[in-house]
Amino acid sequence: MSDNLKIKAAAILLSLLIWLYVNSMEPAGFFWASGSEENLMVVNLPLELENIPQGFTLSYTTETVKIVLNRDDYGIGFVRQSQAYIDLQGLDAGEHWVAVEVEAPAEVELIAVDPRMVKINLIER
Numbered sequence: 001m002s003d004n005l006k007i008k009a010a011a012i013l014l015s016l017l018i019w020l021y022v023n024s025m026e027p028a029g030f031f032w033a034s035g036s037e038e039n040l041m042v043v044n045l046p047l048e049l050e051n052i053p054q055g056f057t058l059s060y061t062t063e064t065v066k067i068v069l070n071r072d073d074y075g076i077g078f079v080r081q082s083q084a085y086i087d088l089q090g091l092d093a094g095e096h097w098v099a100v101e102v103e104a105p106a107e108v109e110l111i112a113v114d115p116r117m118v119k120i121n122l123i124e125r
Helices: 003-023
Strands: 040-050 056-060 064-070 083-087 094-099 101-103 109-114 117-124
Touching: 040 056, 083 094
Parallel strands: 040 083
Antiparallel strands: 040 064, 056 117, 064 109, 083 101, 094 117
């Protein structure tokens, strides 16, 4: 095997390892819209369901929502005031993609929400 071929093989292997490392980093799927990384806080919130139609059972794809907040000089108390929910009002039986709504105090900047949509399956009893 020539020296040139060994160098090329090593470069391909190194690039594969770097790609695997970058794709395994947390938080996956977030778009860092503003703020510096040290001021960002990643929080898992329970997903709450509002206005569940009577006479239906339901299943959904996730029970928690990951949010990213810009926490410039604000404490953890603002996180406790945050809420993630989906509103099921007006939905009929069947499969639906519903947007996740997040309420956070005005003093905290919401940077990202993951997932933005949740798949809901409503089944009539």
